[in-house]
Amino acid sequence: MRLKQFLVLPKLPDRIAALQDLAQNLWYSWNWELVKLFIRLDAEMWERCNQNPVQMLSSLPQETLLRAAEDEGFVASLNRVQQSFQDYLGTNKWFNRTFPELKDETVAYFSLEYGLDTGLPVYSGGLGVLSGDTLKSASDTGIPLVGVGLLYRYGYFRQILSSDGWQQERYEENDWYQMPVTMVKGPDDQQLRVTVDIDNTPVQVAIWKVKVGGVPLYLLDTNIPENSSKHREITSVLYGGDKDMRIRQEIILGVGGVRTLHALGIDPAIYHINEGHAWFLSVERMRHLIFDHGLSYAEASQFVWSTSVFTTHTPVPAGNERFDPVLVHRYLHDQVAQLGISWKDFLALGRVLPDDEAEGFIMTVAALRNSAFSNGVSQLHGQVSREMWHNIWPNLPREEVPIKAITNGVHPPSWISHNMKELYESYFGPGYVEDPASLEVWKQIYKIPDSELWRVHNRRRERLVFFARKRLKQQLRRRGASQIDIQRADQVLDPQVLTIGFARRFSTYKRGNLLFSDPARLERIVNNPDYPVQFVISGKAHPLDKPGKEIIKQVVSFANEDRFRDRVIFLEDYDINVARYLVQGVDVWLNNPRRPQEASGTSGMKAALNGGLHMSVLDGWWDEGYSPETGFKIGSGEEYDNVEFQDKMEAEMLYDTLEREVVPIFYERDPSNVPIRWITKMKAAIHMAGERFSAHRMLMDYTKQFYKPAIEASRRLRGDDFGRIKNVTSWTERMASSWDRVEIREVQVPETSSTLHVGQELPITIKVHLGEIKPEDIRVEVVSGRLNAQEQILGYTPIEADLNQKPQDGTYTYTGTVTCAESGRFGITARVVPKNDDLPHTIKPKWISWW
DSSP states (O other), rough: OEEEEEEEOOOGGGGGHHHHHHTTTTGGOOOHHHHHHHHOOOOHHHHHHTOOHHHHHSSSSSHHHHHHHOOOOHHHHHHHHHHHHHHHHHHHHHHHHHHHTTTTEEEEEEESOOOOTTTTOOOOOOOHHHHHHHHHHHHHTHHHHHHHEOOOOSSOOOOEEEOOEEEEEEEOOOGGGGTTTTTTOOOOBHHHHHHHEETTEEEEEEEEEEEEEEEEEEEEOOOTTTTHHHGGGTBBTOSSSSSSHHHHHIIIIIIIIIEEEEEETOOEEEEEEEEEGTHHHHHHHHHHHHHHHHOOOOHHHHHHHHHHEEOOOOSSSSSSSSHHHHHHHHHHHHHHHTOOOHHHHHHHOOOOOOOOEEEEEEHHHHHTTSEEEEEEEEHHHHHHHHHTTTGGSSTTTTSSSSSSEOOOBHHHHHHHHHHHHHHHHHHHHHEEEEEHOGGGGGGGGGGSHHHHHHEEEHHHHHHHHHHHHHHHHHHHHHHHHHHHHHHGGGGOOTTEEEEEEEESOOOGGOOTTTSSSSSSHHHHHTSSSSSOOEEEEOOOOOOOOOHHHHHHHHHHHHSSSTTTTEEEEESSSOOOOHHHHHHHHHHHEOOOOOOOOOOOOOOHHHHHHHHEEEEESSTTHHHHHOOOTEEEEESSOOOOSOOOHHHHHHHHHHHHHIIIIIHHHOOOOOTTTTOOOOOOOOHHHHHHHHSSSSSSHHHHHHHHIIIHHHHHHHHHHHHHHHHHHHHHHHHHHHHHOOOOOOGEEEEEOOOOOSSOOOOOOOEEEEEEETTTGGGEEEEEEEEEEETTTTBBOOOOEEEEEEEEEEEEEEEEEEEEEEEEEESSSSEEEEEEEOOOTTTSOOOTTTOOOEE
């Protein structure tokens, strides 16, 4: 059957026509004044449309739109919002003020999922929400970023629980024409497409655009009629299917994403790979440089390495994406052949031990090897990652492995309740809204009177309780519960009781059932007649994660017991909307992963911004965020070999912390019934989260540490029509072929007693044989410091030695001075490392020679 398609848009009266454009920009998701206008049109319709303004406008009766156009107050409010949006786009933001010389460059940001708002369900959880917050914060700070991802026909699943608590998955088809997504068209006014070969078949990829404030996000879609059913399904479901589906999705994201940017006329200076899923973009970048710019593989590879940023999010080896080499060969052998390298050499890129043919192809390893800038997502995770991947750089001390730490952050305007936002605006001044990069504004939190902060927080707790009751009634009706049980839902939870939230992906290491380790003790805590406690719990398990589903079932079973029924509730179908109510309304945010398996975690940051106190094992971000003033800890950062023992010990610590710290402080009130000590901690938590854990701070860190030097490297190496990269590549090849002849032959220390004193200086002489390498291409460093029991030098800072004499018999003499900075056993050694100012750094596997 043939048909002609048309897109029919709502006919908005001229006076409110601006609503159509505003609905198409995700700026609405962090602008309460605009959201209020949609609610004002029809509050029930807003909720029925999942807070999706595009669908709402197309669903409203024409009379409603006409009535709004005649409402002078509504029109005036709309005009103010529209002007606010124009002012927002036109503001001279942080990036342009700080780095005006870089304003014309572009950072390409690739991620497999984006959690931007409830009405655009192309995310599953933390990784996607982080990506969404990254785009929003890039817009706020003016960072010239463009996002690339996939457009999932069904997105992630909707969660339904059976009567016994077993998770079931329902997939709902997305209608992009009813969402804030627009089709990208080419010069011929037809949908713009690129082509990617999948299994020797050209697959057409359609391009869609999402506007996130001033940042564009391009989403790729294979669900078009010209493709076979097998290829149409590639962008059907997020994290669904097997490894074969995953590698096809990741090829579309990486290869198709780079081709999309080229088709759009966008030439990014650098690429940021958010998790290993997107690493195949590096293959396409190299292919493009070889065929379009005439570079060799070595030159293309060097350029890609110098201009790539990679963020790893996984703290355990098994959690990193890996593929069977047979599967990789099936889908990528043609592209690899075009690079001009052997298949064995290509596989070596994705292996910790390049010659280990039993090892799979690990996307994280490939990204680490091909990115000059890499990081974990908390200070602890950076340390864990350096330990986990140090074998990629076998001669390098673990602390120098080139994986830095940039701690995650959240987008404050998206997560702070509108009630709290209004309070902050009253006391923080205009900088709070006008300049999100001004982090010192959060110090103003101490100006807010305790009673005002407490009143707003109480209001948000009440809203959470009412929302939870409403949601629970919907769940019960869907399950066919009795009318008595449905009516009883109006009695669960108490708006005045200490409320603790726990919501996240249900995976075994996150221990969603740890709270129920001792049900009798928990019963005493929640039903204390004077100081009761209540819990609101939510979260999904991956469809294939049966142990995770079992944990959900256990939690729901406990919540259904009479002793917990009014004090413990599980909310189905955790999403951004549920998350907002939770983080804006709880008193305490609970997190109890097995350390060190939580890379970062961000939900506790969101709660803290709203005055919720974080209570957690010292893992992820909380290992650096915790202080006695800002929240509560479970344990002291212990790590265990026996997980059963760990669970037992930390369950006891959890209960102890609740009983001895959390509950007493919350219920300690002054004569006006205000918990002064609790509010003092709330203010410290808000200050801490706003100043240190916002995505604005995170992106400023990325810009200073990674984006700026990577962009500068891109500019340098493109110079002289890529002549500079050719020179650098020749240098690296020369270093690689000659490095094994570099040798430190002697380190001379003056004859002295074996006992030295703090502050004493020692002159050091180092004899180095360089072979064919020139002195200007290397740096000789003295390494000294306190020794541990394994004769390892701790906490050192290498000191560069100076070339002192002309070579004798091919041996160069370098001198330096070492200061004994602290008492204890002291060690001195030396090393030789490469030096090249055209490269971001020269830390390469095996390029280091020690004495």
